[in-house]
Amino acid sequence: MDNIVPGSFQLMKKINTGLIIDIIRLKGPISRAEIAKTLNLTPATVTNITAELINKNIIVESDLGQSTGGRKPILLKINAESYYIVSIHIGSTGIRTAILNMESKILDKITVKTRPETTYEEAIKIIKESVERLITQNEKVKGKLLGIGIAAHGIVDTEKGKIVFSPNYGWKDKDIRTDLERMFDVPAFLDRDVRAMALSESWYGAGKYVDQFISVKIGYGVGVALTNNKQQIRGYTDGFGEFGHTKIAFDGPLCSCGNRGCIETFSSEKAVERYAAELGIDADCMAVHELSLNGDERAITAINKASEYLGLAIANLINIFNPRLIVLGGDLIDINDYYFNGAVESAKKYALTDLYKVCEIKRAESKGDAIIKGAAVLVLENLFDNI
Structure with a gap:
């Protein structure tokens, strides 16, 4: 028990420092008093953390703010070009x-x-x-x-x-x-x-506003992250999140992991390319995307097929974790409405109704970056x- 309290204080300080940096980045120049009020932190906490940030040249004192009767407050801003x-x-x-x-x-x-x-x-x-x-x-x-x-x-x-x-x-x-x-x-x-x-969404995106959320990154593979109180759940050997290699078929296409029937072989961008090839389109995923925007029914069919499997996978996450928010990101999901909307509709179809209706599914706000x-x-x- 002796190690828990110091560790907890250090974690809280780390979280508070991140919150202070973020509020200065978003609303700066801003006074220490306004930071404390906005984040519901004590003035002493804000003063101590901002002093250390100034010492490291991460933030700097800027102009004087408007007075409410006493001395004008000193405003803080990010020193953007310090490092x-x-x-x-x-x-x-x-x-x-x-x-x-x-x-x-x-x-x-x-x-x-x-x-x-x-x-x-x-x-x-x-x-x-x-x-x-x-x-x-x-x-x-x-x-x-x-x-x-x-x-x-x-x-x-x-x-x-x-x-x-x-x-x-x-x-x-x-x-x-x-x-x-x-x-x-x-x-x-x-x-x-x-x-x-997930870190990007926790700092800059939809995850800023919730204590816990799931991130799903879809590319040639499918990965999952679970963020809880700004911290990543990692698993015993740091291997949490290999969701794309869970199985939805005893047999199926060969996966990069060496097994068959993995979720990513049915739902990923690689799957989109395979479905398109079966319909006579020999092209990479972004080319299939462009064809879908031009109304090519084969491309739309290929994307919709992958999106249904992706939605099935998301439904499994909803049924297991009962999340408030799921954030989807990846090159194709960021820009293709057939893929995103199809996945959402499929998740609604396969998830338990009471769990689905309390879960919001969003695209990653910072998209490709x-x-x-x-x-x-x-x-x-x-x-x-x-x-």
Whole structure:
């Protein structure tokens, strides 16, 4: 019991620091008194945390506010250009690298396509060249890197900074944190891509307003994250969320994990491509999307078929967890109404009525940038651990 109370205080301080940073980012310049009132925190808590943030040059004192009878209050704002963050998303079909400022604004980004046979060494080379190019193109970043946030698909060990298994590439036990820290001489932090998306929604999106919500990231795979009181549920070995590899058939298409009948083989963007091919469309997912917008019935049929299975999967989540909110994100779900609306209707059809009607299903608000912004939050959260 002796370890619980100090840990609880540290967690609360971390959460409060994140809330204070966020309110300054959204409403700054803002006074300490207004922060305390808005967040229902004590003035002493706000004063102590903001003092440490000023000391770290994360926020700065700005103009004087309007007086209500006494001295004019000093206003606070984010020091947007004090530091910068490199954010990396290793997805199933590409590697996206970006630089963000302290207001989570993306200053520049590069996307490089990958193949299933892309080796880990090739991926590291892509990351190195992308980061170096971004720094060269943005001179003010030099010497001001706060850290690197990495979001990867598959199973990761967050504490050790290792990619345990990357199903689409076949990588196993890759110490990416150490490799990037040696390369760029700044701290690096790793998590799953769906958890990065959940972090982004928790800080900047629909998840800001609820204590608990489920995030579902749909790409070539399907991953799930459960956020509870701003914290990620991780499982015993950090493997929580491999929802795409739960089975809905004893047989079925071969999955990247080596088994058959996985949810992602029926409901993912890869499934959309397969259904389209069966109907005579030889194209990638985004091309199928474009055809659907132009009224191609084959493309619409392919997307609707995948969306029904996705809705079935979402219904299972609703029936198991009874969530208030489910956030859906991914390249196709972000932009294709057939896919999103079909999944929602299917979830309504297959979920228990009383549980479905209290659950809101939304798209990720930061859409295509959700994972990149969430990977940057990994760096900021570690900063809060040390405040």
